Amino acid sequence: MAKPKQAKQPMPPLGVWIGPVALGWLIPGGGHFLLKRTGRAILLFLSVTLMFFCGLMMRGTMFQPQDGDLLTMVINCGGFIGNLCSGILYLMTVWLGYNQPDMAGLVHDYGTKFLVTAGLLNILAMVDAFEIVAGRKN
Amino acid sequence: MHMNLSDFEASFLFALFTSVVMGIVTKRTDRERVRYGLYVFGCFMVALIGLGWLMHFGHG
Numbered sequence: 001m002a003k004p005k006q007a008k009q010p011m012p013p014l015g016v017w018i019g020p021v022a023l024g025w026l027i028p029g030g031g032h033f034l035l036k037r038t039g040r041a042i043l044l045f046l047s048v049t050l051m052f053f054c055g056l057m058m059r060g061t062m063f064q065p066q067d068g069d070l071l072t073m074v075i076n077c078g079g080f081i082g083n084l085c086s087g088i089l090y091l092m093t094v095w096l097g098y099n100q101p102d103m104a105g106l107v108h109d110y111g112t113k114f115l116v117t118a119g120l121l122n123i124l125a126m127v128d129a130f131e132i133v134a135g136r137k138n
Numbered sequence: 139m140h141m142n143l144s145d146f147e148a149s150f151l152f153a154l155f156t157s158v159v160m161g162i163v164t165k166r167t168d169r170e171r172v173r174y175g176l177y178v179f180g181c182f183m184v185a186l187i188g189l190g191w192l193m194h195f196g197h198g
Contacts, residue, residue, distance in 0.1 A: 040162050051155040057141035058148070107141070110148040117152065121159040128163040137166060 009136065017133040024126040026087040028118075031129030044125045052089045052118035060111025061102045062094070079112075085119035085126075146186070153182030 024031025029045035032038075063079030066072055083090050100108075131137045143151070161175025 043158055043162055047155045047158045051151075054141060054151055057139055058143065059140065106145065107143060107148070110143065110152075111141075114148075114152065117156065121156065124159055124163045 009134070012134045017130050020129045020133055021126050024129045025085065025122065028087065028089070028122045028125060031126060032132070035129060035132050037132065044122075048086065048118050048122050048125065049089065051114050051121065052086050055111045055114030055118060056093065056098065058107045058111030058114065059100050059103075060108060060113070060115045061100050062090075062098070062115065063112075079116050082116035082119040085122050086115070087122065090119070146190075149182075149186050153179055153186065157182060 020031035020034045023034050027033075027045070028048035029041035029043070032041035032044060062083050063076050065080045066076040100111075102108075102112075128137070157175045157179035160178045161171045165171045165174050
């Protein structure tokens with residue numbers, strides 16, 4: 001039997017959700033903290049930040065957007081967006097001059113993946129903060 | 139400071155951090171979050187060990 005189609009939920013006003021989502025981008029878990037979900041905020045902050053620092057200590061590479069063939073562009077632009085989504089962690093790293101060249105090696109490779117994944121996990125946290133503001137979650 | 143981890147240690151840390159976040163953002167109650175986080179972590183570990191053995195036998 002087919003499931004009844006769910007009604008599309010209305011988008012909350014920009015002014016309501018932009019604060020928690022923007023703070024969530026800048027500081028991992030910041031959106032949840034603003035919404036008084038302190039326990040979850042601490043866990044998100046620790047997970048994303050520790051993952052990012054592990055990536056740095058493994059001397060992972062930060063992606064830069066590059067032109068070229070489609071695959072190169074997708075990998076580098078996607079990686080750059082992933083890095084950028086770590087918020088203040090990424091910005092501080094770049095401002096403090098971290099510039100690790102891309103090197104062959106198992107640990108460097110893991111480091112690069114850790115840096116990108118930290119940003120991707122932060123996107124999930126931002127979406128969660130949005131859903132809480134929108135009333136779709138508690 | 140430099141961190142030198144083995145394949146298993148790096149994958150274990152990856153699984154740990156990822157499953158914590160997945161647990162938090164996916165479910166609605168704390169109990170469900172803990173259960174789902176543990177489930178995701180278990181899946182990571184099974185895949186990690188399973189693929190490790192597969193590659194071991196694949197190489198002969």
